[in-house]
Amino acid sequence: MIWRLAPAANTLRNQVNTRYPHRDRRSDGTIGDQAHRRRVSDHNPDKQGFVMALDLDEDNWPAHVFADQLIEYMRTSNDTRIKNVVYENRVASGTYKDVKGQPPRYWQWRPAKGMGHEHHIHISFHLNARYDARPFPLAILAPQTWNNDSLNATEPELVPAKKTRKKAAPKP
Secondary structure (H helix, E strand, O other): OOOEEOHHHHHHHHHHHHHOOOOOOOOOEOOOOHHHHOOOOOOOOOOOOEEOEEEEEOOOOOHHHHHHHHHHHHHHOOOOOEEEEEEOOEEEEOOOOOOOOOOOOOOOOEEOOOOOOOOEEEEEEOHHHHOOOOOOOOHHHOOOOOOHHHHHOOOOOOOOOOOHHHHHOOOO
């Protein structure tokens, strides 16, 4: 089957790659491998051939800041293209609405032990992501501009993620 990445996912990936061209991409992913094909996964092409998931490696760019800004954007906007985000044993989605008298759950990080995604950010997309390729207006993805006020501005700290050594280690 010929597959293609959902246009919204492609847009988001291109925005990240444009803003952070030297980031590590070894854990990036779109189409699922054999293990994914044995189960339901947004990394598997749907009936129209769209892959509705994107993985972005976490190393050599401010991935934590990006993930937090993406969640905040989804929580405060009317954008419905993203289904969920999984990262660092946490998940956030628009699945659970807030209930009065309880802690917020709508697009809030929740524990997700055992879901993996420790070396990359996993983003799943809803079906409308097939037809909506608008850019995602995240501050972290805005082109860097310099002016007199920028001299005191600082970028988020670019530190290799804590798992870099484990990922780079040769397999026995």
